[in-house]
Amino acid sequence: MPGLTLTLEERASLKLAQETVVEAKALGLTFHTADGPVQALSGVDLTIGKGEFVSFIGPSGCGKTTLLRVIADLEKPTSGTISINGMSAEQARERRAYGYVFQASALLPWRTIERNVALPLEVMGVARAEQGERIRRTLELVNLSGFEKKYPWQLSGGMQQRASIARALAFDADLLLMDEPFGALDEIVRDHLNEQLLKLWARTDKTICFVTHSIPEAVYLSTRIVVMSPRPGRVTDVIESTLPRERPLDIRETPEFLAIAARVRDGLRAGHSYED
Numbered sequence: 001m002p003g004l005t006l007t008l009e010e011r012a013s014l015k016l017a018q019e020t021v022v023e024a025k026a027l028g029l030t031f032h033t034a035d036g037p038v039q040a041l042s043g044v045d046l047t048i049g050k051g052e053f054v055s056f057i058g059p060s061g062c063g064k065t066t067l068l069r070v071i072a073d074l075e076k077p078t079s080g081t082i083s084i085n086g087m088s089a090e091q092a093r094e095r096r097a098y099g100y101v102f103q104a105s106a107l108l109p110w111r112t113i114e115r116n117v118a119l120p121l122e123v124m125g126v127a128r129a130e131q132g133e134r135i136r137r138t139l140e141l142v143n144l145s146g147f148e149k150k151y152p153w154q155l156s157g158g159m160q161q162r163a164s165i166a167r168a169l170a171f172d173a174d175l176l177l178m179d180e181p182f183g184a185l186d187e188i189v190r191d192h193l194n195e196q197l198l199k200l201w202a203r204t205d206k207t208i209c210f211v212t213h214s215i216p217e218a219v220y221l222s223t224r225i226v227v228m229s230p231r232p233g234r235v236t237d238v239i240e241s242t243l244p245r246e247r248p249l250d251i252r253e254t255p256e257f258l259a260i261a262a263r264v265r266d267g268l269r270a271g272h273s274y275e276d
């Protein structure tokens with residue numbers, strides 16, 4: 001990767017931590033607001049291994065986005081520790097260890113779709129010729145071939161979100177942080193992108209952290225589902241999926257799928273009653 005220079009010591013510590021991508025220990029975050037402190041996260045312990053697909057599910061405001069933002073070094077924890085690939089979140093951000101897909105598409109309105117997707121590649125110093133090929137491939141993956149020269153405002157909201165997913169994929173980081181990326185899309189497009197994302201994950205060995213409100217989406221996509229409680233967000237259950245990696249969409253009608261979904265629903269309910 002251009003611009004990535006590691007000392008020998010850093011290389012050794014990276015190798016040691018190779019299998020663990022995200023490690024949170026007793027992680028807490030309290031926002032200090034004009035109305036007083038808001039405790040968004042409390043005592044979060046979590047280890048995510050290379051190649052896992054981990055979904056975070058929980059009620060609105062329970063800290064899912066905050067947790068993703070801490071992993072991305074967009075927020076600093078106020079207690080506990082977080083490491084990414086054995087590095088601090090700050091070092092990982094500086095080394096561009098992850099791609100991030102936001103809830104809203106966050107495309108730059110003055111750039112065409114292809115130049116938006118090219119943005120992280122430009123930052124990384126990828127040669128223009130290679131940029132073209134990567135842009136073509138990733139736009140194809142999200143069904144946006146032919147829209148390269150359009151501006152974001154010329155696309156529907158769903159298409160804009162697909163373009164922002166393409167931007168995070170073009171980057172080709174090992175870790176993808178996705179914050180409800182499909183929440184605004186209609187169900188058919190969402191199903192298609194869920195399938196595409198699983199295929200991409202299976203092919204690339206990427207580690208994916210995925211925030212969602214949808215139980216079926218979490219169960220369909222994940223190797224593990226992290227259930228969080230209402231604020232302050234704590235991890236109340238971690239459910240290992242028993243589904244095979246190869247998952248056609250109709251797996252969602254199987255008893256095994258429904259059993260996992262029921263367990264997630266129970267976990268969400270248990271989290272709620274904890275608050276009472």
Ligand SMILES: Nc1ncnc2c1ncn2[C@@H]1O[C@H](COP(=O)(O)OP(=O)(O)OP(=O)(O)O)[C@@H](O)[C@H]1O
Pocket residue numbers: 031032033038039040058059060061062063064065066067231
């Ligand atoms: N910058 C901030 N300053 C103050 N409070 C914040 C800030 N960011 C988030 N919060 C609060 O922290 C809590 C957790 O927010 P967060 O966005 O992480 O929840 P969430 O689970 O992602 O919610 P949703 O599912 O609705 O997207 C909320 O109560 C929110 O209002």
